[in-house]
Amino acid sequence: MTVGAAGAGSDSGVDVSALRIRGITKAYVGVPALKGVDLTLQRGSIHALAGQNGAGKSTLVKILSGAELPDDGSIEVQGRRVVFRSPQDAQDAGVQTIYQELSLVPQLSVAENVLLGNLPRGGLRTVSWATMKAQAREALERVGFALDVSAVVGALSVAEQQAVELAKAIHRDAKVLLLDEPTSTLPPPDVRRLFEVLESLAADGVSMIYISHRMEELYSLCDAVSVLRDGRLAESFDTRSSTPSQVVSAMVGRSLRGSLAESALSGDRSPKIGTGARGPVLMSARGLTETGEYEDVSFDLHQGEVLGIAGLVGSGQSELASCLAGARTRTSGTTAVDGSDADLNSPREAIRRGIGLLPQDRKATGFVPDMSVAGNITLASLPMFSRWSVRDERREKAEARRLADRLGMRISSVDQPMKTLSGGTQQKAILARWLVRSARVLICDEPTRGVDVGAKEDIYELLREFAAEGGTVVIASSEIPEALMCDRVLVMASGRLVAELDHADIDPRGEAIIQRFA
Amino acid sequence: MNDSLPPTLPAEAAAPGRPDGPQRPGSRSARTAALGNIRASLRRTYLLFVLLAIIVIGFIATPDFLTTRNATNVISFSAIVAVLAVGQFFVVLTGGIDLSVGSIVAISTVVSALLMQRGLPAGVAVLAALVTAAVVGLLNGVLIVYLGLAPFIATLATLSMVQGASYIIQSTSLIQIQNTAFVDWFSDGSWLGLPNPVSIFIIVMLVAAFVARYTTFGRRLYALGGNREAARLSGLPVNRDLLLTYVLSGLLAGLAGLLAAAQLLQGSSLIGQSYNLDAIAAVVVGGASLVGGRGDPISAVIGCFIISIITNIMNLIGISSEPQLVIKGVVIIIAVFLSSAGGVARIGGALRRRSPGTRKRQSTAQPV
Numbered sequence: 001m002t003v004g005a006a007g008a009g010s011d012s013g014v015d016v017s018a019l020r021i022r023g024i025t026k027a028y029v030g031v032p033a034l035k036g037v038d039l040t041l042q043r044g045s046i047h048a049l050a051g052q053n054g055a056g057k058s059t060l061v062k063i064l065s066g067a068e069l070p071d072d073g074s075i076e077v078q079g080r081r082v083v084f085r086s087p088q089d090a091q092d093a094g095v096q097t098i099y100q101e102l103s104l105v106p107q108l109s110v111a112e113n114v115l116l117g118n119l120p121r122g123g124l125r126t127v128s129w130a131t132m133k134a135q136a137r138e139a140l141e142r143v144g145f146a147l148d149v150s151a152v153v154g155a156l157s158v159a160e161q162q163a164v165e166l167a168k169a170i171h172r173d174a175k176v177l178l179l180d181e182p183t184s185t186l187p188p189p190d191v192r193r194l195f196e197v198l199e200s201l202a203a204d205g206v207s208m209i210y211i212s213h214r215m216e217e218l219y220s221l222c223d224a225v226s227v228l229r230d231g232r233l234a235e236s237f238d239t240r241s242s243t244p245s246q247v248v249s250a251m252v253g254r255s256l257r258g259s260l261a262e263s264a265l266s267g268d269r270s271p272k273i274g275t276g277a278r279g280p281v282l283m284s285a286r287g288l289t290e291t292g293e294y295e296d297v298s299f300d301l302h303q304g305e306v307l308g309i310a311g312l313v314g315s316g317q318s319e320l321a322s323c324l325a326g327a328r329t330r331t332s333g334t335t336a337v338d339g340s341d342a343d344l345n346s347p348r349e350a351i352r353r354g355i356g357l358l359p360q361d362r363k364a365t366g367f368v369p370d371m372s373v374a375g376n377i378t379l380a381s382l383p384m385f386s387r388w389s390v391r392d393e394r395r396e397k398a399e400a401r402r403l404a405d406r407l408g409m410r411i412s413s414v415d416q417p418m419k420t421l422s423g424g425t426q427q428k429a430i431l432a433r434w435l436v437r438s439a440r441v442l443i444c445d446e447p448t449r450g451v452d453v454g455a456k457e458d459i460y461e462l463l464r465e466f467a468a469e470g471g472t473v474v475i476a477s478s479e480i481p482e483a484l485m486c487d488r489v490l491v492m493a494s495g496r497l498v499a500e501l502d503h504a505d506i507d508p509r510g511e512a513i514i515q516r517f518a
Numbered sequence: 519m520n521d522s523l524p525p526t527l528p529a530e531a532a533a534p535g536r537p538d539g540p541q542r543p544g545s546r547s548a549r550t551a552a553l554g555n556i557r558a559s560l561r562r563t564y565l566l567f568v569l570l571a572i573i574v575i576g577f578i579a580t581p582d583f584l585t586t587r588n589a590t591n592v593i594s595f596s597a598i599v600a601v602l603a604v605g606q607f608f609v610v611l612t613g614g615i616d617l618s619v620g621s622i623v624a625i626s627t628v629v630s631a632l633l634m635q636r637g638l639p640a641g642v643a644v645l646a647a648l649v650t651a652a653v654v655g656l657l658n659g660v661l662i663v664y665l666g667l668a669p670f671i672a673t674l675a676t677l678s679m680v681q682g683a684s685y686i687i688q689s690t691s692l693i694q695i696q697n698t699a700f701v702d703w704f705s706d707g708s709w710l711g712l713p714n715p716v717s718i719f720i721i722v723m724l725v726a727a728f729v730a731r732y733t734t735f736g737r738r739l740y741a742l743g744g745n746r747e748a749a750r751l752s753g754l755p756v757n758r759d760l761l762l763t764y765v766l767s768g769l770l771a772g773l774a775g776l777l778a779a780a781q782l783l784q785g786s787s788l789i790g791q792s793y794n795l796d797a798i799a800a801v802v803v804g805g806a807s808l809v810g811g812r813g814d815p816i817s818a819v820i821g822c823f824i825i826s827i828i829t830n831i832m833n834l835i836g837i838s839s840e841p842q843l844v845i846k847g848v849v850i851i852i853a854v855f856l857s858s859a860g861g862v863a864r865i866g867g868a869l870r871r872r873s874p875g876t877r878k879r880q881s882t883a884q885p886v
Contacts, residue, residue, distance in 0.1 A: 366748055366751075379749070382737060386734050391734055393732075
């Protein structure tokens, strides 16, 4: 099934589509990832690609960017059949990929990054710095950003780094741009600016495939949305004549009407995770400060409540959350648990008091990749499953299986290595780690980042259950819909606590929170 | 989708979000558990296969190879490196490295020889040597954990310090060992038909394998090596475990020193210099990753034997020591490429790229 959506500014004379893929099929060791995907991308069109983790999006990106070879199928760029045996082939054909993590060298300058691999040569085969800077400036102009081309990339903001990445792609004469979740770390004003840049590039004839899970963005930026599900192209929609709910339903294969995740995605008013309960003070913080991250934060955490800490990426809420869980050391300030002073200066300390952390960067700090699911789930409670230091593996696995079932984890066995799981399932496993110990407080740092729709719903539901059974939850998040699910929200801006809002005091769109970010 | 999967792979859950119906955890997980164990022991099987192949080559190359006398010599000598390899395995498992083991072997021989020369009983000398070795290990651990030195640097420094210290303690050209009890325990004696060195390394290997696989300490080390921050956030005593690991490495190096001293009948600060490379090579040939989090002690010992038997064959054929070093280096590169660096998979991948569009070979990469 193909969709050709006329993009803004598509040339009348040129009929050839920018990119056409037919029958792309790919399997990994017997497990099919893509099963005959067809897609047509018109020149100058911005085409969204939606789908859960595991639906095949990442595999498709890998194939289009040249990192993987498809088992079957064909790719045509501007009517010409191409085979990408390496990323270099894809780039030579004009297909540039902007990855979520960006692929810049932080220690080098803007100009060097824009011309990476294409450094212009002067006499005696040395680098011609003047030409390089001029070309870099030109590329940046096309992207609409004025940056100092001698600046070191590592010192730039995320939005500026992304502009450099775009300039690099433009300099390489990109005809097709693949953008993988470009806005996950961008604050709202930079998102708008990015959209302006992308729209102007589209008007110039650059075609784009835009991958994101944020429906509002897809609908404001893109001409069409194609939904991948279970390795097939399930449905395509024209954004002018469809709604986000339809896309979400197509992603999951069932109607998610009225669910938490759907509301979160479509921007409707999010139902609450919290029960509104407000028991005695469980944990209190006074004057918490960590130089350079947050300053003078004081608040009380009540038993049974769901407390949100909302802020733009980089406002300190993440670091604050880690500090509460003992994962970061603070510079000054005190914390008390159950009324008595508690230093919480190591994860062990916090865990002993029943506090568990779901860290932001799962892959880097959340789990041991080569270790089994059972091993990861029982990692914080080894003494519980052993006698005289000898592990009872059967009991470990039984408990892991029990939790995996209860949390709805999509795994074939608890012996699977953690790295083979999807993002959402990994997050559930980390949650399970704390459930094994009957943790009292769950501190979640961006709990659904990189998590697909179905699992997002599950995670919100699990947190809601946890709260309903008397547990206390702290959610540090840069996603407004998640803040709206909490009983109370602490708003952080530039490291300071600027507001404390009750659920009832926040409007459905979260304006009350967004305003405070300024 | 379930129909297209080969019968041995467990079927994936059909409905997104929730696993299908009541599972039969016993059969399905048992199958996958078996698969997981097979994959792990595939590496070990491959190693044993290589070992066997080398033994066959040795048998063909020279008649002196497969004799009882040669076998006993090789195994007794390899026992020393095998014990070192086990200690090194634990260190490498945590993502570290211990370059000082050679020197610890030396100081262990010197301390034990010296005390026995002064007339102290063998038992006391053994204890003193082991304590010394453990203290050096502790020093390594403190430098790495509390001073934050990189393991490579810290143990390199200790290597130098300890070698110097053993020379100072020694003060003569070498110290003879004449204590028959000591020599009997660690070299000449036998137990149930096996020479003592053999029994010792087998016991060490089996205990280590048990600890690594079945104890909480072992599980903590795998976690530490696999993702240190995740281990820390899970409340594991990372610092304490690292310290223990280096003490353990030192202790085992001390034991290896006792074996060496009994074999060579002397204590000398010059003993053990080549053991560093041998121990590390054994561990990586055995499939452990220097980044940490992977491998097992038994594979490390098999790796040790692969290297020592190759050396033995070269000796018997009459290759002189310098060409031997070259060959040893080449062997290590090939072995590590195939086992740790995923060489087999990469060769397969490269062959596949030559012929695009064929379905015969499938990528072994993990889907996201």
